[in-house]
Amino acid sequence: MLVVPQFYTQRLILKAISIQDSEAYTRHFVDYEVIRHLSAAVPWPYPEAGVLEYLDKDVLPNQGNGRWDWGIFLKSNPDELIGSIGLWHPGVPENRGFWLGQKFWGQGLMTEAVEPVSRYAFFDLGFRNLMFANALGNLASRKVKEKSGARVLEIIPGAFVDKKYTKKEVWELSKAEFLKHHGEDGICRRYAESDSTVRHVWNISRIWKLAESLKTIEIPIEEIVGLDSVTWFSPDGDKPTIRNIAAHAKRIMEADTSYPPILTEDNRVFDGMHRIARHLMQGQDKIKVKKFEKNPEPDMIEYLRALS
Numbered sequence: 001m002l003v004v005p006q007f008y009t010q011r012l013i014l015k016a017i018s019i020q021d022s023e024a025y026t027r028h029f030v031d032y033e034v035i036r037h038l039s040a041a042v043p044w045p046y047p048e049a050g051v052l053e054y055l056d057k058d059v060l061p062n063q064g065n066g067r068w069d070w071g072i073f074l075k076s077n078p079d080e081l082i083g084s085i086g087l088w089h090p091g092v093p094e095n096r097g098f099w100l101g102q103k104f105w106g107q108g109l110m111t112e113a114v115e116p117v118s119r120y121a122f123f124d125l126g127f128r129n130l131m132f133a134n135a136l137g138n139l140a141s142r143k144v145k146e147k148s149g150a151r152v153l154e155i156i157p158g159a160f161v162d163k164k165y166t167k168k169e170v171w172e173l174s175k176a177e178f179l180k181h182h183g184e185d186g187i188c189r190r191y192a193e194s195d196s197t198v199r200h201v202w203n204i205s206r207i208w209k210l211a212e213s214l215k216t217i218e219i220p221i222e223e224i225v226g227l228d229s230v231t232w233f234s235p236d237g238d239k240p241t242i243r244n245i246a247a248h249a250k251r252i253m254e255a256d257t258s259y260p261p262i263l264t265e266d267n268r269v270f271d272g273m274h275r276i277a278r279h280l281m282q283g284q285d286k287i288k289v290k291k292f293e294k295n296p297e298p299d300m301i302e303y304l305r306a307l308s
Contacts, residue, residue, distance in 0.1 A: 004068045005124075005302035007116035013078055014070040014085065014113060017059055019052070021071050024081040026051040028101030036162035037138045038099070044161045059086075066090075068125075072100065072113050085113055087121055093170065094133040095121070098144075105140065111147050115182070116299060118148060119203070122175040123190075124302075130173045133158070135165035145171050149181030191270050201300040207270050211262045214290040221279060221287045224261075225268045232273075252277045263291040 007014040017025070029035070030046045043050065059069045072083040083100035096117070100110050121127040134141035136155055150173035158168030182205065189204035221227075232248055233240045251274045261272025269276065272289075279287050 003303040004063055004070060005120065005300050007070070007120070007300050008075075008297050009112045009116060009299075011075055012109065012112055013073045013075055014116065015073065016063060017055060017069050017071040017081070017084060019055060019060070021081040022052045022055055025055070025071070025084070028082055028103075029084075029099060031102055032161075033102050034099055036160070037135055037141065037165070038097075038161050040159035040161055042161055068117075068120075070113075070117065072109070083110070083113070085110075085117055087117060087125070089125070089127070091131045093131045095127065095130050096132055110140075110144050114144060114148055118173065118178055120300070122178060128175065132171040132173065133168050134171075135160045135162075136167040136169050137165055142169065145173070148173060149177040151177070189271070193268070197303065199300075199302045200298040201302065202270065202296065203299045204271050206299060207262055207296070210296050211270075211290045211292075214262075214292065216260050216288050216290055218286050218288050219267075219291075221276070221285055223267055224263065224276060224287070224289075225266065226273070227276070227280070248274070252281065260288045260290045263289050265292050265295050267291070 004016045006016075029051060032044065035042055035044055035046060047053070059067070063069060067086065067088045069084060069086040071081040072085060073079070073081060082104050083098065085096070085098040087096050089095060096114075098110060098114070118130060121130055130150075132145050132150060134145070135158060150171040153170045153172050155167050155169055157166065159166075160168075190201050191204060191207070192199055192201045194200070232238060233244070238244050255275040255278045257275050257278055259272070259275065261275050262270040264270055270292075276287065
C-alpha cells in the first residue's frame, strides 16, 4: 500500500486513513445529518460494519492508485479522526468528496482542509482541473467550493440520501483560478528537504508571511548553505541549457536586493537564491537576511517508500 502525504494546516493534520481509525470514523460519520447530504449510493440506515468494510475493500487497497484518501484530525487531538477528504481519478464527474463530523461544523475546518489537497492534486498529481459536486441546497458544501475559487458549470438531476435533494451543482476549479484565489502569481513556489525515505515541503507563500515578523540580520555570505550546490537544474528537471541559464541570469540581474533572503534554521535558503547570487556577482562578502531560529512546521510530509 502506498502512503499518501501528510498535510499540516493551522489547526489540522491530514493523514492517510488506517483501519485503526474505523471506530472514530464510525462515530462521526454514521449520523443522518452527515450522510443525508451524500449521494444516494451511500446506504441509509448505514450497515453496522459498513465503515470497516468500506475502508478494507475500497479505500486502503487503492491508496495512491487512482485514489487518495485522508483522515482529518485536529492538531489538539491528533489521534481522533473527525472527517475525511478524498481525491480520485478519473472523475464521476467529480474528483473530490469530503465529510466532517457534525460537532465540528461552522468552524471553517473543511475550507482549511481542501486547500492542501487541491494544491497536491495540481502540483504533484498533475490534475489540470478539479471537478466537484454537491446537492443543490447544501449551502455549507457550496461555501467551501466558493471559497476555493471554483465556479458552477451546471445544475443537473441528482439523487441523494435525503430525497428532498433532487438536483446537484457541478463545479470546476482550474489550477490558474486556485492560485489566483490564494494570491499567487501562477507559480507554486515550494522548498523541500529530502532523504531516502521522506520529503518535507514548505509553501513559500506561507514562509513569506511567517518571515514578516523576523528581524533582519547581517551574516557572512559564506555561511549560507548551498552556494556550491546545483540548485536550479537537475537530471529529472530543468537542464542547464543556454536558454535556461540566460533566464536565471535575467532573474539574478533583476533581483530586488532590498528584500532579504529567508533562511532556514541551519542557513539553507527557503527563498532568495537569485538575490544571493546577485550579491555574489557584486563581490559582497556580507548579506542581510531573515532567519528562522526554528523552522516552521512543513506544509506537507511525503513518504517516498511504499509500506509493505
